[in-house]
Every structure is written in C-alpha cells, then in structure tokens.
Amino acid sequence: MSRIQQIEQDLQLLMREQKKLEKEIAADKNHDRRLVIYSSGNKTKWYVIIGGERKYLSKKQRDLAVLLAKIGWRKARLAEVRTEILACQQYLNACRSKTSHLEKLLSNQEYCVLLGIQDKSVEQWKNEPFSSNPSYPEALKLKTNTGVCVRSKSELLIAMMLEKYGIPYRYECLLETPAGSFFPDFTIMHPKTHKIYIWEHFGMMDSQSYASKAGAKVSIYLQMGYIPNENLLLTYETADFPLDLQEVENLILSKFV
Secondary structure (H helix, E strand, C coil), rough: CCHHHHHHHHHHHHHHHHHHHHHHHCCCCCCCCEEEEEEEEEEEEEEEECCEEEEEEEEHHHHHHHHHHHHHHHHHHHHHHHHHHHHHHHHHHHHHHHHHHHHHHCCCCCHHHHHHCCHHHHHHHHCCCEEEECCCCCCCCCCCCCCCECHHHHHHHHHHHHCCCCCCCCEEEEEECCCEEECCCCCCCCCCCEEEEEEEEEECCCHHHHHHHHHHHHHHHHHHHCCCCEEEEEEEEECCCCHHHHHHHHEEEEEEE
C-alpha cells in the first residue's frame, strides 16, 4: 500500500470517528455543560459550567462528574480528529496535484523489468472485497463482459471500455466524505503508477435539480483534494447530447494507457 493510499484509508477512518463523536455529543442531554476541576494541595473541587455560570458539584454527584468528564473527552477528541482530517486532506491535495518523480519513472515498464520489480498490488487491489452501494439493487440490470452489473447504458459503456484496456476499477465503491457516504461511479487504480482516480458520470444534466446536486457533489470532491482532470474524471450528458464512445476511449487512453 502506498503512502497516499494509507492516508486515504486513515482519512476515511477519521471521518467515521468524527461522525460517531458528533452523534454521541449531540445525543447527550448534558452536551452543553462543561466540567471544571480545581486542585489545591490534597483538595479537589468539581464545578459545572452552565450557560456561563459556575455551579459546585459535591462528591455525592460523582456520577454526573464522570458523565461530564466523558463529554469533555469526546469534545477534545473531536477537535483533534478534525485537525487530523484537515492535515490528511492538505497532504492528499498536495500529493494528488502532481505526479511524483518515482511515479513517472515506474510508469515505464522497461524500468520495472530492469529493476526486477514484480508488483502484484494492482491484482490484489482488484480482488480485494469492498463496500458497494446497497441502494436499489434491482436497478443493476446491465452486465459487462466480466460480470460487473451497472445501472445505465452510459456506465456500461465506460465500464466496458475500461475492461477493454485492462484498467482495474471498482463500481460504486464506498467513499467516506465530510458530507457523508458517497458511492462514486468508478474508483480506478492506474495500472502503472497505482494512483487512485474517481470517475463520475452525470447523465441527466438537462434536469436543473440533478445538475445542482451534481455541482454540490463535485464541490465536496474538491474540498477533499480531488482535482478535475487530474485524479477526478468527469463526464456529462443530456437527452440531446448523449455520452460519446470516442470521448470515453480518448479519455482512457490519455490517462491510463
């Protein structure tokens, strides 16, 4: 696993933890209270801050003090997690914005042969199980030559073309984002550099509501460090301008072959 892939994995774990902490804090009826502890010599006093006012807690109220301490820990951990998420996103943004010298070198198969590199990570990535979109399984009616089921003719076209050139991909693979769980149309691993790409196809751009949602989705990708035409591939169509086969093939040839 590359460093970028590890950071991407860490980012997803952190986002899950952030979501869990936010839910736990919001559900606690004492979430707007804060515990303050004063120690002097062998004496310790507990106070709770409510609406800017400080109230003394006796030792008989230990259970409440414990609850407030846990709330304080969750809030502190949440702040830490948010800082880590920002750091991960900044790292990925910097690394995804350009191809490294090593990636350029290893993109030449002859170098790999001379260096004796026999990398099996692409095959392993292809065969690893992943969480896919559980919604509307009845819509998965179209099947590629390798047995992957997709929802639309345009997605079938893209999938078939990826398979034609031996490009490893995952259809509707789970991606955790600050806005919740996404299932991008295609998550692709570059067969030579192992760089991860997202390919979203927006097929009803003549619908105002659909186009608005598509724009919001792209905005979230940008916030996560994905760069259009760099590691975020976007294709569009309307009823009058369907997806063009040659356009798909040219994009694949320019990015992965």
